Amino acid sequence: MMLSIIAFGLVGLTPPVAGFGTINEPVVLGQHNEHEMVTRLAFQCPSGQRSDGICFEPRSLDQLAGYHRDVMGLPLTGAGFNGAVGAPDTLDPVPEGPEAHCDDADFVDIPGYPQSREQATANLQVCVDHMRARFRQASVSAEGLVDERNRIRLGTVELINAFGGDCRFAFPSLQINVLARPKCSTLEGFGRALHGVQDFYSHSNWADWTDNSKPISSSNPPGLAMNSTAPFLDLRASGPITPDQIPHNLTTGCFTIPDTTPGSGNCAGRVTHHTINKDHGVINLDATFGEVGVFSLRAAVIPENFHNAVMAAVQASREAWTSLRDELRYRYGKTAGNLMICALVRDDPIKECRTRTVAIAIDKSQLSVDHGTMELEQALAKELNSRLTRHGLDKVEVIEFSESAQVIYPMGYPESAVFDDNSKPSGRTNLGHALELAINDTIATQPETYTDRAAIVILTSGAQKPDNPNEMHSLAQLLLTQTNRASQEGIRIHYACINSPPSPASQPWQECNPGSQGLIPSILKTGGTFAFLNPIFPRITSDFINLITHRGLAWTDEYLPDTTRLYPGITLAILLDSDTSSKSLFYPASKGETLNFTIQDRSLEGQGLGGGYFSITLFEEKDKIKIATYTSCGTEPLTLIYEATGDLDLKVVAELGERYFSHPIDLTNSQVTEPQADDREGEETWEPEIVFTIELVSNMPTKDESTTETKSSIVSDWAEATISGSVVGETLTSETVEVLEETETVDGTVGKTETESRVVSDDATATIEDSWMASTAGVDTETLMVGNISGNHGEL
Numbered sequence: 204m205m206l207s208i209i210a211f212g213l214v215g216l217t218p219p220v221a222g223f224g225t226i227n228e229p230v231v232l233g234q235h236n237e238h239e240m241v242t243r244l245a246f247q248c249p250s251g252q253r254s255d256g257i258c259f260e261p262r263s264l265d266q267l268a269g270y271h272r273d274v275m276g277l278p279l280t281g282a283g284f285n286g287a288v289g290a291p292d293t294l295d296p297v298p299e300g301p302e303a304h305c306d307d308a309d310f311v312d313i314p315g316y317p318q319s320r321e322q323a324t325a326n327l328q329v330c331v332d333h334m335r336a337r338f339r340q341a342s343v344s345a346e347g348l349v350d351e352r353n354r355i356r357l358g359t360v361e362l363i364n365a366f367g368g369d370c371r372f373a374f375p376s377l378q379i380n381v382l383a384r385p386k387c388s389t390l391e392g393f394g395r396a397l398h399g400v401q402d403f404y405s406h407s408n409w410a411d412w413t414d415n416s417k418p419i420s421s422s423n424p425p426g427l428a429m430n431s432t433a434p435f436l437d438l439r440a441s442g443p444i445t446p447d448q449i450p451h452n453l454t455t456g457c458f459t460i461p462d463t464t465p466g467s468g469n470c471a472g473r474v475t476h477h478t479i480n481k482d483h484g485v486i487n488l489d490a491t492f493g494e495v496g497v498f499s500l501r502a503a504v505i506p507e508n509f510h511n512a513v514m515a516a517v518q519a520s521r522e523a524w525t526s527l528r529d530e531l532r533y534r535y536g537k538t539a540g541n542l543m544i545c546a547l548v549r550d551d552p553i554k555e556c557r558t559r560t561v562a563i564a565i566d567k568s569q570l571s572v573d574h575g576t577m578e579l580e581q582a583l584a585k586e587l588n589s590r591l592t593r594h595g596l597d598k599v600e601v602i603e604f605s606e607s608a609q610v611i612y613p614m615g616y617p618e619s620a621v622f623d624d625n626s627k628p629s630g631r632t633n634l635g636h637a638l639e640l641a642i643n644d645t646i647a648t649q650p651e652t653y654t655d656r657a658a659i660v661i662l663t664s665g666a667q668k669p670d671n672p673n674e675m676h677s678l679a680q681l682l683l684t685q686t687n688r689a690s691q692e693g694i695r696i697h698y699a700c701i702n703s704p705p706s707p708a709s710q711p712w713q714e715c716n717p718g719s720q721g722l723i724p725s726i727l728k729t730g731g732t733f734a735f736l737n738p739i740f741p742r743i744t745s746d747f748i749n750l751i752t753h754r755g756l757a758w759t760d761e762y763l764p765d766t767t768r769l770y771p772g773i774t775l776a777i778l779l780d781s782d783t784s785s786k787s788l789f790y791p792a793s794k795g796e797t798l799n800f801t802i803q804d805r806s807l808e809g810q811g812l813g814g815g816y817f818s819i820t821l822f823e824e825k826d827k828i829k830i831a832t833y834t835s836c837g838t839e840p841l842t843l844i845y846e847a848t849g850d851l852d853l854k855v856v857a858e859l860g861e862r863y864f865s866h867p868i869d870l871t872n873s874q875v876t877e878p879q880a881d882d883r884e885g886e887e888t889w890e891p892e893i894v895f896t897i898e899l900v901s902n903m904p905t906k907d908e909s910t911t912e913t914k915s916s917i918v919s920d921w922a923e924a925t926i927s928g929s930v931v932g933e934t935l936t937s938e939t940v941e942v943l944e945e946t947e948t949v950d951g952t953v954g955k956t957e958t959e960s961r962v963v964s965d966d967a968t969a970t971i972e973d974s975w976m977a978s979t980a981g982v983d984t985e986t987l988m989v990g991n992i993s994g995n996h997g998e999l
Contacts, residue, residue, distance in 0.1 A: 287394020340392030635681030740772030
């Protein structure tokens with residue numbers, strides 16, 4: 204019996220039908236949360252182990268099985284959660300009827316029995332059809348777990364309080380709750396189906412032994428003593444139960460109130476639920492049993508009947524779960540189906556159900572020895588490996604390369620990975636061979652599922668430029684071919700060059716970009732990262748791995764808006780084109796921190812096609828306040844210095860300009876003019892493609908960010924960037940820029956003086972003769988309370 208039975212009895216409504224117990228109330232109702240315990244026996248993972256794709260992890264199992272609470276070994280009645288399997292017994296607003304419990308399919312082959320074998324089978328069919336419908340509810344609801352790119356959807360699987368905590372199973376009619384989290388809806392359908400499956404064994408004589416001390420009658424039906432589960436409980440099946448699946452003497456019990464032996468009312472002369480049930484008894488999670496409840500007459504006389512019913516219910520529950528897994532793979536395909544299964548059994552499926560492959564390529568050329576980067580490369584590889592998901596979901600391969608590439612750890616589990624084969628570094632660097640090997644092995648490892656689930660991480664100190672131009676061209680072509688191939692295959696490339704350029708025209712820049720015009724945009728178009736790492740920064744290892752994991756190691760990881768964190772010592776390459784016309788970057792600044800941003804347009808170095816302007820805007824993120832905007836018109840770098848006088852999040856937004864040239868433009872020529880109409884005849888429209896790098900240097904490279912609070916007192920208006928009066932083709936050698944009062948011109952730039960208050964002067968102007976333009980129109984006088992900003996080539 205259930206607590207809900209008492210409640211319904213008080214209001215005079217038709218009571219629900221009882222099955223295995225749902226709540227923990229052994230004194231009055233004789234229940235020991237039997238449905239919960241059967242479900243836990245069926246699906247619990249071994250202690251301390253993660254799910255293998257079949258067992259359910261703790262919080263997910265709580266949703267399916269429910270949970271109860273004890274204090275000093277005494278049950279707290281009503282404290283806990285019924286779970287999906289207990290949902291048919293829940294008062295919300297009414298429990299489900301007899302069809303959810305496989306009652307009223309009673310028959311005994313004795314003269315004058317009120318119901319025929321055919322009638323009993325028809326009632327059993329109603330129960331089976333109900334379970335099949337609930338099963339379909341689960342399989343259909345699962346569609347909401349993944350998106351069109353086979354990624355688990357955010358907000359569909361979380362079980363933390365921010366997303367609603369425990370599921371709410373309150374939909375007794377046959378419906379799919381489209382408003383609930385899909386994980387909850389799927390578990391509800393499955394749990395309600397399981398309730399009927401388990402009750403069949405509790406409410407029938409399928410696994411019973413016969414009480415031979417009494418004659419066969421409606422009060423003592425025969426036992427079938429079956430050692431296998433019922434074939435007609437195949438929930439993927441459809442249509443009528445075939446006669447050969449129904450043993451002639453199969454019976455469940457007739458239910459009515461009062462539930463007695465012998466029966467009364469509609470159950471007079473029939474096997475009753477009171478007679479046949481094995482609903483009450485203590486079930487332990489080690490598959491042992493305690494006392495059998497006195498409310499179960501059949502089990503009280505022969506305790507093995509309770510044990511047999513429980514174990515049959517456990518096995519049948521597992522078979523139902525196997526059927527649901529098969530149905531999900533059949534209905535949605537193997538890849539999506541396996542993701543759905545993982546989402547149901549894992550407690551943190553967003554993180555742990557990605558089934559990614561990662562190939563880490565470590566540079567072991569002579570150049571890496573000369574630059575002293577081998578140790579850092581291996582440290583980066585180990586740090587990345589430590590972030591991968593264990594338990595068979597992520598796999599990693601480690602490759603060493605110089606002129607050739609070889610695998611030192613084949614694609615396998617991260618916990619066993621090795622990162623050095625102890626061979627001597629030698630030879631030149633051939634990045635193309637490393638990429639080719641990594642792509643080939645990635646595809647071979649998961650030929651059906653590698654797309655959007657794979658990443659290649661290149662760790663290198665750069666490559667020397669060959670003396671032979673043909674060799675250089677060949678190496679560059681191989682590298683570009685492989686990066687373009689990775690992009691087409693949905694494989695992200697993250698490229699880390701441990702050779703940060705101290706100046707834009709330095710040799711390290713050329714070494715990190717070995718003769719391959721277009722290499723940077725090609726890598727960025729894979730969705731990955733191109734970064735220069737300065738090894739002198741103490742947290743460079745963890746910061747770079749934080750960068751690429753937050754960015755999204757593989758495409759399947761990309762859930763959040765594309766806002767990239769900046770880190771001191773890491774120079775990032777950014778691509779702006781017609782597909783990605785803006786890019787956001789952020790940094791949590793601390794009080795007293797001085798930040799030096801260096802932005803360099805790389806388009807005219809062969810990285811990107813050029814053909815457009817781009818702007819850099821600095822925001823205070825919390826209040827969405829624009830501090831200043833700079834617009835690029837050429838190749839001169841912008842150095843921007845910001846002094847934070849309070850804790851705040853800074854946001855840097857790069858945006859492609861609205862005006863494009865119809866072909867690449869040599870902005871080194873100060874007299875750029877608009878192409879005339881007759882010059883354009885026969886030309887294809889040129890799509891703009893800008894590549895720039897942004898470097899951040901801080902005077903607090905090792906600050907404790909856990910104590911940084913985000914706040915701001917900036918209250919300025921939007922600062923608008925303008926190309927004053929310019930149109931495409933006009934000379935861009937000077938611009939009129941609004942500046943702050945109390946400023947002075949220093950070496951052709953606008954320099955900020957250290958004043959305690961600032962006001963905007965309507966008539967203050969300055970001439971900027973370089974290729975960056977700045978504007979601070981409308982900046983409020985309180986700007987200095989949070990930060991001071993200055994810069995070369997357009998300084999505030």
